[in-house]
Amino acid sequence: MPEHSPERTGLADATCAPAAFYRPSAYALEDSVGYLMKQIMVSFVAQADRQLGAHGLTHAQWTPLMRLRLGDSTVADMARWLHIDAGATTRLIDRLEKKGLCRRSRSTNDRRVVHVAITPEGLAATAHAPAVLSDILNAHLAGFSEAEWKQLIVLLRRMRDNGDAMRVSA
Numbered sequence: 001m002p003e004h005s006p007e008r009t010g011l012a013d014a015t016c017a018p019a020a021f022y023r024p025s026a027y028a029l030e031d032s033v034g035y036l037m038k039q040i041m042v043s044f045v046a047q048a049d050r051q052l053g054a055h056g057l058t059h060a061q062w063t064p065l066m067r068l069r070l071g072d073s074t075v076a077d078m079a080r081w082l083h084i085d086a087g088a089t090t091r092l093i094d095r096l097e098k099k100g101l102c103r104r105s106r107s108t109n110d111r112r113v114v115h116v117a118i119t120p121e122g123l124a125a126t127a128h129a130p131a132v133l134s135d136i137l138n139a140h141l142a143g144f145s146e147a148e149w150k151q152l153i154v155l156l157r158r159m160r161d162n163g164d165a166m167r168v169s170a
Helices: 033-053 059-069 075-082 086-098 120-126 129-140 146-169
Strands: 102-106 114-118
Touching: 033 059, 033 129, 059 075, 059 086, 059 102, 059 114, 059 120, 059 129, 075 086, 075 114, 086 102, 114 120
Parallel strands: none
Antiparallel strands: 102 114
């Protein structure tokens, strides 16, 4: 199946009109998809911080390290991925580098570009993270069938892709 087919990503047709599920006259925060997603993320991060904190990692630290486990990045790419500004990303990388969990190097082609790589210590610090994160996600999905879980992934990807399309057209 192609990577970006509707079956794989849940992409809505680009010509679809916006939904009309929410109305200002009947808006209820407790039924807001955004509010519910935010509550879930707060719960997820709190659980991850509690469990990964036992290994000396905070959310601000384990999140970029998990990204770096996938491969090297630049400071600019990391800032975009984390949705934080370049200054905050630099300070975060300063702390990770001070702990020996990552290292920076300037590009030999463009001195403005700074590459970031995880160190063996960073890999060791995050070695248990996939199991911890899997346990937390599975606990949040208690009572879901596999079909419901797969459908949830499709629906969330569709919402993400709709949001991406709005940012591109803005």
